[in-house]
Amino acid sequence: MKLADLVTPALVVDAAGLEHNLAVMAKALPGTRLRPHVKATKCTALARRQAALGHRGFCCATVREMEGMAAAGLGEDLLLANETLDARRLGRLDARVTVAVDSPETIEAAAAGGVREVLIDVNVGLPRCGCAPEAAGPLADRARRRGLTVRGVMGYEGHAMPIAERAKRREVVEAAMERLAAAHAAVGGEVVSAGGTGSFDLNTLASEIQAGSYSLMDTAYARLDLPFRPAFWVWSTVLSLGSGWAVCDAGLKSLGMDHGNPAIDGARVWFCSDEHVTFSGDPEAPGGPLRPRIGERVRVWPAHVDPTVAYHERLHLVDGEAVVDSWPIDLRGW
Amino acid sequence: MKLADLVTPALVVDAAGLEHNLAVMAKALPGTRLRPHVKATKCTALARRQAALGHRGFCCATVREMEGMAAAGLGEDLLLANETLDARRLGRLDARVTVAVDSPETIEAAAAGGVREVLIDVNVGLPRCGCAPEAAGPLADRARRRGLTVRGVMGYEGHAMPIAERAKRREVVEAAMERLAAAHAAVGGEVVSAGGTGSFDLNTLASEIQAGSYSLMDTAYARLDLPFRPAFWVWSTVLSLGSGWAVCDAGLKSLGMDHGNPAIDGARVWFCSDEHVTFSGDPEAPGGPLRPRIGERVRVWPAHVDPTVAYHERLHLVDGEAVVDSWPIDLRGW
Numbered sequence: 001m002k003l004a005d006l007v008t009p010a011l012v013v014d015a016a017g018l019e020h021n022l023a024v025m026a027k028a029l030p031g032t033r034l035r036p037h038v039k040a041t042k043c044t045a046l047a048r049r050q051a052a053l054g055h056r057g058f059c060c061a062t063v064r065e066m067e068g069m070a071a072a073g074l075g076e077d078l079l080l081a082n083e084t085l086d087a088r089r090l091g092r093l094d095a096r097v098t099v100a101v102d103s104p105e106t107i108e109a110a111a112a113g114g115v116r117e118v119l120i121d122v123n124v125g126l127p128r129c130g131c132a133p134e135a136a137g138p139l140a141d142r143a144r145r146r147g148l149t150v151r152g153v154m155g156y157e158g159h160a161m162p163i164a165e166r167a168k169r170r171e172v173v174e175a176a177m178e179r180l181a182a183a184h185a186a187v188g189g190e191v192v193s194a195g196g197t198g199s200f201d202l203n204t205l206a207s208e209i210q211a212g213s214y215s216l217m218d219t220a221y222a223r224l225d226l227p228f229r230p231a232f233w234v235w236s237t238v239l240s241l242g243s244g245w246a247v248c249d250a251g252l253k254s255l256g257m258d259h260g261n262p263a264i265d266g267a268r269v270w271f272c273s274d275e276h277v278t279f280s281g282d283p284e285a286p287g288g289p290l291r292p293r294i295g296e297r298v299r300v301w302p303a304h305v306d307p308t309v310a311y312h313e314r315l316h317l318v319d320g321e322a323v324v325d326s327w328p329i330d331l332r333g334w
Numbered sequence: 335m336k337l338a339d340l341v342t343p344a345l346v347v348d349a350a351g352l353e354h355n356l357a358v359m360a361k362a363l364p365g366t367r368l369r370p371h372v373k374a375t376k377c378t379a380l381a382r383r384q385a386a387l388g389h390r391g392f393c394c395a396t397v398r399e400m401e402g403m404a405a406a407g408l409g410e411d412l413l414l415a416n417e418t419l420d421a422r423r424l425g426r427l428d429a430r431v432t433v434a435v436d437s438p439e440t441i442e443a444a445a446a447g448g449v450r451e452v453l454i455d456v457n458v459g460l461p462r463c464g465c466a467p468e469a470a471g472p473l474a475d476r477a478r479r480r481g482l483t484v485r486g487v488m489g490y491e492g493h494a495m496p497i498a499e500r501a502k503r504r505e506v507v508e509a510a511m512e513r514l515a516a517a518h519a520a521v522g523g524e525v526v527s528a529g530g531t532g533s534f535d536l537n538t539l540a541s542e543i544q545a546g547s548y549s550l551m552d553t554a555y556a557r558l559d560l561p562f563r564p565a566f567w568v569w570s571t572v573l574s575l576g577s578g579w580a581v582c583d584a585g586l587k588s589l590g591m592d593h594g595n596p597a598i599d600g601a602r603v604w605f606c607s608d609e610h611v612t613f614s615g616d617p618e619a620p621g622g623p624l625r626p627r628i629g630e631r632v633r634v635w636p637a638h639v640d641p642t643v644a645y646h647e648r649l650h651l652v653d654g655e656a657v658v659d660s661w662p663i664d665l666r667g668w
Binding site: 007008009010039061062063082083084085086102103105106123127128129130132158237239240241242243244245247252253254256257258270272273274275276278294295304306307310311312313333334 | 395457
């Protein structure tokens with residue numbers, strides 16, 4: 001199949017860009033130094049590529065992702081890097097399962113659900129899940145008393161990720177990891193799981209980095225000084241030309257919008273509707289303004305990879321104009 | 335099944351609220367005066383309820399929606415209220431199919447794809463699809479020369495929908511409909527298709543109103559003076575308590591975010607992450623602040639119905655604490 005024959009909107013991955021990103025990361029964080037986060041791509045076929053490069057442990061954000069990875073034979077070491085109050089589906093998996101816990105309730109849920117291994121999730125500065133660092137030791141003791149193996153700690157410095165200036169980002173990562181180190185000293189265990197695409201080479205404490213977005217990237221991460229290439233876009237058809245604007249068939253149901261509007265090369269995006277992006281050629285664009293024609297295909301670059309991918313059924317891999325593969329996005333839902 | 339037993343996050347519909355909304359609309363716009371827009375809910379089971387109340391014609395935003403409606407036996411009069419450059423899948427449907435056209439290219443695509451009936455889509459002030467009003471007559475002539483039946487015109491005054499003040503909203507609707515009336519005079523035909531939930535009782539020109547959101551509503555439409563009740567929410571479990579905040583398991587993959595953060599009764603929403611909403615009890619809330627406990631379920635009220643529904647596999651209908659039905663959201667994708 002050719003790129004031009006895809007029904008639009010379609011999620012398209014540049015196969016060479018993906019391989020570049022996977023290779024760069026595998027060199028920087030070989031083997032188990034990287035625990036790829038599958039939440040960004042929700043695709044077992046892509047995870048299989050990561051495993052082939054030596055990353056045998058994965059992390060997930062949902063129970064459905066854990067189930068799908070186990071069913072795909074990728075269950076050698078699966079971490080649910082999130083809290084759950086009902087771990088029964090996890091306890092039934094044919095996989096090595098570890099779950100994050102940050103409270104007596106989540107410890108009890110893990111034990112009651114038949115999960116055997118946990119990490120103590122520590123709040124390292126982002127107001128989200130994770131216990132206070134000083135609560136980590138007592139929680140680990142409680143988990144062990146409940147018969148659970150405590151493999152170590154995790155803590156996500158998500159508040160550092162969007163900081164464009166590298167030195168400042170490093171500072172925030174280091175402050176966060178001081179909190180995690182204090183917790184780790186009290187908890188023990190071999191695992192210190194942290195980090196993400198924005199801190200993969202700044203986080204020197206973590207024994208393993210939880211990065212996912214690096215494989216495809218998005219316009220938010222592209223603003224950072226990272227060695228990964230934008231490798232996916234929403235492929236879209238120009239449907240209509242107005243008096244000074246054009247409309248293509250991407251929109252709110254094919255693009256995650258929490259990071260703002262997507263980008264189109266050579267154009268200014270005006271706004272997005274359910275099934276439309278309204279845009280116009282940008283006279284100040286480096287290569288000159290896009291002059292869209294009806295029926296022309298354009299690349300719409302998403303601002304945030306994770307919630308974009310979650311809208312789509314498939315990733316289409318392309319090499320130039322040829323669609324070389326099509327991977328189901330098979331880990332959606334909960 | 336009980337509401338408490340649903341795996342969260344889950345899309346929950348208050349069955350009584352839905353029936354209220356459907357009944358109020360069916361009374362205001364009986365039979366073919368309403369052409370329900372299925373894009374908001376993407377659910378043939380819900381469309382079947384609308385058909386049972388007398389609305390036999392529907393409109394869709396995607397070819398997939400058209401196919402799904404035809405396959406569900408709801409193809410008596412289907413309008414693709416959107417442009418397409420490839421109408422071949424439409425031409426094959428076992429249904430009465432009408433498609434919006436706004437250019438020579440879309441007319442040619444309709445004819446080449448085997449579609450027999452069209453509406454001339456007119457831009458009435460929102461910078462999106464639709465031809466200029468003065469181009470509508472010539473386009474209709476061109477369509478008829480190409481062998482197509484021109485049923486009339488359509489034009490969506492979407493720029494009026496978010497205006498909270500009713501008198502101002504009416505003004506914008508009326509100005510938009512003046513443009514559509516001028517086009518209709520030149521085009522002819524029986525159909526003047528326009529409007530939406532925010533203008534269902536203000537648009538006096540349209541022969542049929544294209545409303546969809548009214549059935550479930552969202553926090554954006556709830557700010558208007560409409561007789562429809564908020565009838566759906568994302569049902570979510572509190573996973574974690576921080577120092578002054580709580581975290582539940584809804585997030586960017588279960589909520590359309592283009593209209594901003596969702597709402598939680600008695601709480602202030604801080605921000606959303608992929609699988610989390612961080613919030614805190616609001617001391618100024620009318621009923622007092624929510625004091626969340628771990629494991630408690632909360633209602634997360636989405637800001638925009640359409641892109642929220644598109645993330646989910648099912649709608650769960652509830653009557654109090656009982657889940658009385660579960661409808662597949664079967665019109666997703668393209």
